[in-house]
Amino acid sequence: MKTGWLWLPVPRQNQPMREFSRRDWLAGAALASQAVSQPIVRLPQKVRVAIIGLEGHISEILGPMDRLPDVQLVAVYDRDAQRMEDVVRGKHSGARMYGNWRDLLDGEKLDVAGVCGDNGERAGIILECARRKLNVVAEKPLAITSEDLDRIKQVVASSGIRLTMLISMRFEGVYRALKQIVDSGEIGEVAQISAQKSYKLGDRPEWMRNRSTFGGTIPYIGIHMVDLMRWTSGRELVEAASFQGRVGFPQLRDMENTTATIFRLDNGGTGSLHMDYLRPDTAPSWGDDRLRLAGTRGVAEYQAATGVTLVTERKPPREVSTLPPDGSLFIDFLESTYLQRPAGLDLKDIFRVNEIVLAARTAADEHRIVRI
Numbered sequence: 001m002k003t004g005w006l007w008l009p010v011p012r013q014n015q016p017m018r019e020f021s022r023r024d025w026l027a028g029a030a031l032a033s034q035a036v037s038q039p040i041v042r043l044p045q046k047v048r049v050a051i052i053g054l055e056g057h058i059s060e061i062l063g064p065m066d067r068l069p070d071v072q073l074v075a076v077y078d079r080d081a082q083r084m085e086d087v088v089r090g091k092h093s094g095a096r097m098y099g100n101w102r103d104l105l106d107g108e109k110l111d112v113a114g115v116c117g118d119n120g121e122r123a124g125i126i127l128e129c130a131r132r133k134l135n136v137v138a139e140k141p142l143a144i145t146s147e148d149l150d151r152i153k154q155v156v157a158s159s160g161i162r163l164t165m166l167i168s169m170r171f172e173g174v175y176r177a178l179k180q181i182v183d184s185g186e187i188g189e190v191a192q193i194s195a196q197k198s199y200k201l202g203d204r205p206e207w208m209r210n211r212s213t214f215g216g217t218i219p220y221i222g223i224h225m226v227d228l229m230r231w232t233s234g235r236e237l238v239e240a241a242s243f244q245g246r247v248g249f250p251q252l253r254d255m256e257n258t259t260a261t262i263f264r265l266d267n268g269g270t271g272s273l274h275m276d277y278l279r280p281d282t283a284p285s286w287g288d289d290r291l292r293l294a295g296t297r298g299v300a301e302y303q304a305a306t307g308v309t310l311v312t313e314r315k316p317p318r319e320v321s322t323l324p325p326d327g328s329l330f331i332d333f334l335e336s337t338y339l340q341r342p343a344g345l346d347l348k349d350i351f352r353v354n355e356i357v358l359a360a361r362t363a364a365d366e367h368r369i370v371r372i
Helices: 022-036 059-067 081-088 101-107 119-131 146-159 173-184 217-233 329-338 347-366
Strands: 047-052 071-077 096-098 112-115 135-138 163-165 190-200 237-245 258-265 270-279 287-295 298-303 307-312
Touching: 047 059, 047 101, 059 071, 059 329, 071 081, 071 101, 081 096, 096 101, 101 119, 112 119, 119 135, 119 146, 135 329, 146 347, 163 347, 173 217, 173 287, 173 298, 173 307, 190 217, 190 258, 217 237, 217 258, 217 270, 217 287, 217 347, 237 347, 258 347
Parallel strands: 047 071, 047 112, 071 096, 112 135, 135 163, 190 270
Antiparallel strands: 190 287, 237 258, 258 270, 287 298, 298 307
C-alpha cells in the first residue's frame, strides 16, 4: 500500500491497526521516501474528509495527504477507540473522534466521506452520505446484496454526488503496463485470462466470520481482480460459474478460504479466477497476486516473482522492465471531482464489477451458471 507519513497496517486484509511489524515499518518508510519527490496537488478549495470505519485500505486515503495541502482529515469513527487514536496521532491530531457514525455526519461539515467499515454496514452509510450530498470514497464491495447495490445506484444518480471505490490495483504500474501491451495490439485479441489472489490468513476480525456482515470471499477480494481482468484485457465478463468453500480452520465459520470462478468473455473466450487464504506465514509477502492475458498473437503476464513478462509470435520471452509509474486512486478521484479531469476509474466500471462479483457469488451459492 502507498503511504506518505504513516504506515497503517489495516489494509493488508484487516490486521488490527495497533499490531505493527518490522516489515510494515520498512515498507512504509520506503514508500514514504518515494512520496517526498512526488508533486504537490493543489485543489481550488479546501476539502474536509472524514473516515467512517477503519477497516480495509484506509492508507489509500491517508497516504497521499502529504501531497494534498488543501485536504484535511477532520473526523474519524470506529468501534475501536485505539484504532481511532492510532489514526489521529501526530499529523492528524486535529481530527475529532466519534463513537457513532451518525453523530459524526450530524456534527461535521464535510466534503468527502471515506466509508471503510465492515462490509455489511457499508451500503447503509453510503446511502446516508449520498442523501446528505457528500462525495464518497468507499471500501469494496459497495454492497453485499443486489438490492442494496440497486439502491446505491439510484441515490447516487438522484443526488449527483461523486463516488469511487478503493479498488486501487489498476493504478499500479505493473497492471498499467499490461493494459498498455494489450492496447498496443502486441498480443492480439485477448482470448483467455487467468487471475489469482492468495493471502495469508492472519487474525480475521469477527465480522468476516459471518456471511451477513462479510458477504463472502468472492465479493470481498475477487472485486480487485475482476476489475483488472476487464480493464487490462478490454473484454467483458458475461457469464460465471463458481465454487467456494472453507477447508480446515473451523474458527472462520462462514468465511470461505478457497474459491474458483470460470467466466465466459464477450468474444467467446474464457477467464478464470482462483483465490485462497492459504498462503503460509513463512511466505515472503502477505499476498501473491497474478494476472495472465493470452491473446491471438502472444501472452503478457504479471506475478511478483517474475515481474511483467511478454512473449509474442515475433519476439521470444522477455521481462518488461520499463513500467508506468504507480498512481493514486484518491488523488485521481479528487482531480476528477474538483479539477474536472477524466477519472481513471469511472462509475460505470465501479457498478459493473460489483454486479459481476455478486453474480459470481450467486453462481457458487446456487450451483449454476449465472448470466451477468
